[in-house]
Amino acid sequence: MSSGSDPRLEDLLRTLAPQVLGALVRRYGHFDHAEDAVQEALIAAAAQWRDAIPDSPRGWLITVASRRLTDLLRSESARLRREAAWVPPPPASFPGSPGFPGSSGFPGSSGQDDSLVLLAMCCHSSLTPPDQIALTLRAVGGLSTAEVARAFLVPEATMARRISRAKQRIKSSGVPFALPAAYSAAVLHVLYLMFNEGYAATAGPDLHRPDLAAEAIRLTRLVHRLLPADSEVAGLLALMLLTDARRAARTAPDGTPVPMDAQDRTLWNADLIAEGVALVTAALPRGPVGPYQLQAAIAALHDEAPSADATDWPQIVALYELLLTLTDNPMVALNHAVAVTMATGPAAGLALLSALTSLDGDHRFHAVRGHLLEMSGAMPAAREAYTTAAGLTGSVPLRRYLHDKAARLGTGLPGT
Known part of the structure; x- marks a missing residue:
């Protein structure tokens, strides 16, 4: 199109x-x-x-x-x-039907949100959670197959086959589309990945895709409105708001990234921060505590710190360690290594990185490794890590930023 x-x-x-x-x-x-x-x-x-x-x-x-x-x-x-x-679903079985809140019929009614309908449909009971996520990112998020593949860290051809099989499985299942009794973990993970791609685009000329991040926030607000007592839904919405609050300060005038410790915090959106902090503060005591609430709590500590030097890194380390007990996501382990570095020094962080072999093909691993090596004074190794990271990312501004980091180390200038 x-x-x-x-x-x-x-x-x-x-x-x-x-x-x-x-x-x-x-x-x-x-x-x-x-x-x-x-x-x-x-x-x-x-x-x-x-x-x-x-x-x-x-x-x-x-x-x-x-x-x-x-x-x-x-x-x-x-x-x-x-x-x-084919048996049509019963009238009140999903959003948009006459019995569902906010619906006023088909077609073209302004009282319904068919993005949410599609989100629920993509979590069809015949699909595994990974296939639900992939199909929703493709159909609801509008991501290309290549972008979905990068979100899953798999080759594009593999993802194309997965999406095709998911569609065929829905078609042959004979099970009608219907809204799950409760939004599954797959739905929340879809929204999480959609927001991440919008906030930090994996490819293209821009660092972020505000339209995609905004759509993820909008859909998460809708889910939160339907399930206001669900602590993880509230945690996910809080995480998105607290992260998106920094967007205006994340890029320099030429479009290259600005690290958090160098950002102008007066550009951070105070209203989004206040809303996000209120959401996670209310959600945590309700329990049970889940990964999105913990990530939102970490984001809140960053956002509420008056300066980078005032960040409560020991508390962030403790939250990441709790998060690691709930998930085996290697990106959580990578962020934990960064937090440990900031709390105790680069040697401890580099030791933790040595165990993350599964991330060797991910640019974020090599970018973090370059930063930690630079902090420890190992400039040639840091330069090599930044160069490797630049070669692995599809983001044009991030690639330019990483090449600039490597070039500055090569000339003896301080990194940016």
């Missing part, structure tokens, strides 16, 4: 795409065909909306995509068999 040179139209279509797909799948099923129909409707909109956008762009897209989906279904030789086998 391309809308030419108008970025506003591009943004509008990107925002509407998951809503339209959710509306079609909710109404008709047939995930694969619905995806194809929505793509054709988006292409038509990109061509026809250059001069004027219709009064109801979402309704326009749903109407055009529905017609195209009908054509696709009619062209199938097995149409009658498929229609006989």
Whole structure:
């Protein structure tokens, strides 16, 4: 899909795409065909909306995509068999149906959020949690297959096969789409990964993708509204807000990253920080304590510190150690090593890094290693680590930043 040179139209279509797909799948099923129909409707909109956008762009897209989906279904030789086998979900079984809060019917109703419908649908009971996450990132988050693959640290071809198998499994399961009784861990992890890709894009010319981060926050707010007593939902929302609060200070005028200890904290969003701190403060006592609450508590310690030097690193180390008892995520271990370094020195952090062999192909591991080596005075090794990290990232500004770090060490200048 391309809308030419108008970025506003591009943004509008990107925002509407998951809503339209959710509306079609909710109404008709047939995930694969619905995806194809929505793509054709988006292409038509990109061509026809250059001069004027219709009064109801979402309704326009749903109407055009529905017609195209009908054509696709009619062209199938097995149409009658498929229609006989497909059982529509009961009216109140998912968001957007008449019995669900905030719904006012189909199609094109402004009272429903079909992005949330699609989010629930992608967590289909026939899929494993990893497949649920991958499919949701692709369908709801709008990530490319390559971006989803990077989020999972697997080759693009592997992820393409996984997504294709997930769609086929949904199609052949015979189980109708329905809203889970409670949002599963997979749904929250999807939103977490979606936000991470928006906040720190794995590839492309920009350090972040604000539209994707904002969409993740919006969807998490919706889930929190539905499940206000769920401490992990509150923790995830708090984590997103506390992290996004620093966004304005994360890039220099030329687009390169600014490390947290060098950021202008007056640019941090005080309202988001206050909201995030209030959410995690209320969630932690309710229990049980989960990974998102702990990460939010760590983010709150960063955000509430008046300066980098005033950061409570021993408390952050303690929270990471508790987090490590709940998850075997190597990125948590990497962040723990950074916290230990800041609390006790680079030697202890480097010792911890030596055990993280699974991250050898990840640029973040080598960037952290370069930073710790630089702190310890091992400049040639630090320069090599920064260069390795630069070669592994797909982010243009981050690659430029890492090459600059390596070049400064090579000339004897202090790193930035």
